[in-house]
Amino acid sequence: EKRELMKLVNRATVSKDEKVVELGANIGNPMDAEKANENGAEGIGLYRTEFLYMDRKTLPTEEEQFQAYRKVLEIMGKRPVVIRTLDIGGDKELPYMNLPKEMNPFLGYRAIRICLKEKDIFKTQLRALLRASVYGNLKIMYPMISSLEEIREANAMLEEVKRELEKEAINYASDIEVGIMIEIPAAAIISDLLAKEVDFFSIGTNDLVQYTTAVDRMNEKVSYLYNPFNPAVLRLIKLIIDNGHKAGIWVGMCGEAAGDKRLIPILLGMGLDEFSMSAGSILSARNQIQNLSYDKMKQAVDQVLAMNTAEVIEAFIEQYI
Numbered sequence: 251e252k253r254e255l256m257k258l259v260n261r262a263t264v265s266k267d268e269k270v271v272e273l274g275a276n277i278g279n280p281m282d283a284e285k286a287n288e289n290g291a292e293g294i295g296l297y298r299t300e301f302l303y304m305d306r307k308t309l310p311t312e313e314e315q316f317q318a319y320r321k322v323l324e325i326m327g328k329r330p331v332v333i334r335t336l337d338i339g340g341d342k343e344l345p346y347m348n349l350p351k352e353m354n355p356f357l358g359y360r361a362i363r364i365c366l367k368e369k370d371i372f373k374t375q376l377r378a379l380l381r382a383s384v385y386g387n388l389k390i391m392y393p394m395i396s397s398l399e400e401i402r403e404a405n406a407m408l409e410e411v412k413r414e415l416e417k418e419a420i421n422y423a424s425d426i427e428v429g430i431m432i433e434i435p436a437a438a439i440i441s442d443l444l445a446k447e448v449d450f451f452s453i454g455t456n457d458l459v460q461y462t463t464a465v466d467r468m469n470e471k472v473s474y475l476y477n478p479f480n481p482a483v484l485r486l487i488k489l490i491i492d493n494g495h496k497a498g499i500w501v502g503m504c505g506e507a508a509g510d511k512r513l514i515p516i517l518l519g520m521g522l523d524e525f526s527m528s529a530g531s532i533l534s535a536r537n538q539i540q541n542l543s544y545d546k547m548k549q550a551v552d553q554v555l556a557m558n559t560a561e562v563i564e565a566f567i568e569q570y571i
């Protein structure tokens with residue numbers, strides 16, 4: 251069966267009725283990009299840059315970051331590479347930053363919130379990203395966005411860094427798309443407003459499920475409540491995709507749900523444009539989508555959204571797997 255799947259390595263991802271989607275890989279370092287390549291990734295949908303900052307004693311330098319980003323961009327060539335800016339805090343700690351212990355780290359000082367305060371850290375990363383941008387098809391993505399102001403502030407810093415590079419006569423690509431993760435319910439709810447300020451959305455279901463259902467994603471005791479099939483979560487996902495499309499931007503997903511066999515039919519039917527997952531899931535997802543009808547899944551989504559529990563939805567969706 252593995253051999254059959256390998257035939258799909260260089261294929262586009264197209265449903266039975268010709269709906270084209272993109273399958274990307276989630277990576278944590280440049281070596282993963284090679285693996286993404288071997289497994290038929292059409293791009294990188296999420297490069298988690300925090301691993302560059304973890305397991306060491308000091309911040310990574312601009313040059314170190316530049317080399318890592320450049321490597322990934324070169325490996326992927328013309329294909330899109332979505333690099334997410336630093337997403338620490340929550341469960342990911344950086345001891346050398348001496349951040350104070352918090353009562354609720356997942357609701358605290360993390361990700362874009364840190365970057366907008368620790369401007370030097372953020373600007374160093376943005377400089378490295380811009381410098382690397384000339385080596386491929388870079389897209390920049392901000393994590394944990396909860397308001398319009400955060401996008402504007404982050405973009406203002408990006409512009410500032412561009413001006414600096416221009417003064418130093420350092421090149422960067424002129425057409426870099428900038429997008430945000432939608433992983434906080436507030437962002438999902440105002441996704442119509444946010445869509446006007448960015449080039450793309452990527453839905454982070456790992457956190458979106460956690461924050462929507464008030465279930466700590468690390469806590470075994472309440473894990474039975476952590477379910478992307480929760481109708482509240484599915485309604486939010488649909489809302490995000492619709493709002494993105496109304497504003498004319500593309501919508502992807504880089505949370506675990508994007509690679510889940512049981513969710514792929516629903517996400518296809520909702521019109522998701524890009525699915526980003528671990529490299530090992532890509533070929534089977536492509537195979538699955540080839541055997542699904544987008545039109546039929548659109549109708550299935552209408553039915554799913556009228557159902558009242560995760561259990562009923564999960565049972566219903568079995569027939570499409």
Ligand code: PEP
Pocket residue numbers: 296298337433453454455456457458504505506
């Ligand atoms: C997510 O929250 O869905 C996501 C992709 O980001 P992370 O798992 O790194 O928080």
Ligand code: MG
Pocket residue numbers: 433454456457
């Ligand atoms: Mg997240």
